[in-house]
Amino acid sequence: MTAMIRDTRTGWALLLSAFVVATCGLVYELLAGTLASYLLGDSVTQFSTVIGTYLFAMGVGSWCSRYVKRDELRVFVRVEVLIAAIGGGSAALLFLLFDRVDDFRLPLYGLVLVIGALVGLEIPLLMRILKDRLEFGDLVAKVLTFDYIGALAASLLFPLLLVPHLGLIRTGFLFGFFNVAVAIALIAMLPNSRLRGEMTAALIVAAALVVGFFGAERVERAAEVAAYGDTILYAESTPYQRIVLTKRADDLRLYLNGNLQFSSRDEYRYHEALVHPALSRVASLRDVLVLGGGDGLAVREILKYPQVRSVTLVDLDPAMTALFTRSGLLSQLNGEALSSPKVRVVNADAFGWMRSNRRQFDAVVIDFPDPSSFSIGKLYTVTFYRELARALAPAAIASIQSTSPLAAPNAYWTVSSTLEAAGLRARGYHALVPSFGEWGFVLASHGDLPAPAQLPAGLRFLTPETDRFAFHFPPDMARRPTPVNRLDNQALVRTFEAEWAKVEG
Structure with a gap:
């Protein structure tokens, strides 16, 4: 009876993880598209190309899942830790790289491809882990239901709550933490000495994401100092734009989304x-x-x-x-x-x-x-x-x-x-x-x-x-x-x- 209860709890935990990973995956996609439109302009082109690249990469990841022949749970946990580290820090990294690389599109689409491929691995692996706990028809229905509900949650939370109140960098770190929390929860629920290394890596990534979340403003300021080269008097992310005021000698300048609006001179x-x-x-x-x-x-x-x-x-x-x-x-x-x-x-x-x-x-x-x-x-x-x-x-x-x-x-x-x-x-x-x-x-x-x-x-x-x-x-x-x-x-x-x-x- 205890084993049956534990098995039921594990099944529901794995289904819940489908919801979490779907939400996180779509948030990373929205982060990349929003950052591209902020920094490169032409929102329709940027979102279209980012989404297309991301979906292509997910397909590649799904295809690659066929080569995982054993230890699906271990691979799934490792994928979660990797997505947490790369996806969670993606917004911060892209902000820092924008004025430091010759062609910003290379790191942008490189990250989109990597994150998309890792996200594409998740659902096939999750379905294989659950295959012995659910009938096939029930398995597909439940996993996809949780997956689509997660996508809906992300699409609503992102513009209405996350970007206005947290900003892009903190949102990335927060959802990276959710990803790594799934890995930690699964390791804790399924004690296995072979996953001690994965637990250590997950805890390190979780700690780094927490530090990044609370230090997000410093990251943003560092990126802006490099971009503007002047003293930053004021910086704020609103639901509509990034407002930055800089000063050099008697010259006060206003930037909106990185574009100069006026110089007081x-x-x-x-x-x-x-x-x-x-x-x-x-x-x-x-x-x-x-x-x-x-x-x-x-x-x-x-x-x-x-x-x-x-x-x-x-x-x-x-x-x-x-x-x-x-x-x-x-x-x-x-x-x-x-x-x-x-x-x-x-x-x-x-x-x-x-x-x-x-x-x-x-x-x-x-x-x-x-x-x-x-x-x-x-x-x-x-x-x-x-x-x-x-x-x-x-x-x-x-x-x-x-x-x-x-x-x-x-x-x-x-x-x-x-x-x-x-x-x-x-x-x-x-x-x-x-x-x-x-x-x-x-x-x-x-x-x-x-x-x-x-x-x-x-x-x-x-x-x-x-x-x-x-x-x-x-x-x-x-x-x-x-x-x-x-x-x-x-x-x-x-x-x-x-x-x-x-x-x-």
């Missing part, structure tokens, strides 16, 4: 060029909408117009707007713009917010990140610009940051083509921002653009002369035929990636 050039060519041309300027721009620097420029009575700022990440409201150093940079009684901050996805918005505005300032991924690219589509047209009052003007017309001319002019496809008139202009190079913007309106009114006092860069010059393009930046960026083709993202890849090598 010349951000005034960018934000004056973004805001004033539009607002100075609006005859009756009362209500202004800002999409993106959670740093409040565009709002600072807008508040230089005393006739403005309200500014609505829509930015996805509450951590960004809170940081630039409460931090003394940062609120000083934006002139405490986000604390102005004229300003209302809305933390929402701009795409969804615009579709539900029923107000019209006298001016709209759009300061989204460059279209380096499909999730951002949707904010540059004809679908989104139709909503923009609806939000513009009859005499209103919008300004849109539109990447560099010198480095990525086809991407730049695609924005104009897309605005025109949405029924708006578009007129491009550019300005030199040393941190970025020659940078481009587009004005959009229902009718012809009037001559600029008097610019507000105290500007450091924009003058009536520089404003006029900004609308002239030399041949290397001149307009050219470009496609319309639509939700179902995202032509802009692919063009942007291809053009910037040539510039960055």
